[in-house]
Amino acid sequence: MDVRVINELVQQQSAFVDSLTAEVGKVIVGQKAMVERILIGLLTGGHVLLEGVPGLAKTLTVKTLADALDMRFQRIQFTPDLLPADIVGTTIYNQAKSEFVSKKGPIFANLVLADEINRAPAKVQSALLEAMQERQVTIGDTTHPLPDPFLVMATQNPIEQEGTYALPEAQLDRFMLMIKVGYPSREDERAIMDRMTSGMKVSASPVASPQRIAEARSVVQQVYIDEKIRDYIVSIVHATREPKAHGLGELADFISFGASPRASIYLNLAAARARLPAPPRLRHARGHQGRGRRRAPPPRHPHLRGRGGGDHVGDDRAQALRARRVP
Secondary structure, eight states: OOHHHHHHHHHHHTTHHHHHHHHHHTTOOSOHHHHHHHHHHHHHTOEEEEEOOTTSSHHHHHHHHHHHTTOOEEEEEOOTTOOTHHHHEEEEEETTTTEEEEEEOTTOSSEEEEETGGGSOHHHHHHHHHHHHHSEEEETTEEEEOOSSOEEEEEEOSSOOTTOOOOOHHHHTTEEEEEEOOOOOHHHHHHHHHHHTSOOOOOOOOOSOHHHHHHHHHHHHHOEEOHHHHHHHHHHHHHHHOTGGGTOGGGGGGBSSOOOHHHHHHIIIIIIISOOSSSOOGGGOOSEEOGGGTTSOOOOOGGGOOSBSSTTHHHHHHHHHHHSOOO
């Protein structure tokens, strides 16, 4: 498709982004980086993991986005006694019809919030794997497709380790973005305090629809990426697997496993096509990404976190990759 046509499509399909951001801003004060990166997940179809201490509006942000997009929303509070059937559903006996029927669980929604996902045991976390990857759920001997669009947004608390279960690598790899949520600024916190103590209830109204998100996703897929950019993405990912071969030998002892091929896919979608992280909005995208930008510093992409020998090795590796150009 002609680049000019794609540019026009980008402008048309991204017109709702400003109104969506403004609508979310009626409820959420600050946290622009978190909101924008969640939008990247929505526009590229990638699941999002939010990590931050309690009270930073992680849950409220996801709920507000669902309201503004008129999406079916379900919140699942993960606890140690949660069962897989509590998420995906189960089969029950219908006495009136004398047969077993499927009872669908809360996973059947457009936007699913897995709150404090690391508080549930591995068997419950694994129940999300088929849904996140295949966009379908098997209950008994019947496979049910999930609504489109379908997105899982999970939260976890990094400061409490008692009664928590570390997410398995297989599940972490299925999240496109791991977003570190920080404290608000002094000005934002004053605005939050005034708003929450005023007694006024503020909510978001629908400004877009799931169909609009699906149309925007199709435009993202059409953005042309030059071969040099694609080769550059693969070089970044391979540098996490073979750091010595890319002049990063000092990091070899800190990396247990390099990024998987999903990292290449996600970097292509989120970093190149949607131009994450500066600024991460579809409306800033162009119909193409050419070779002139291939020498920009490697992005600190949230999918390159983890797979290291310590809690913060992913951050250290991303910082080193930014500081040194990958040939």
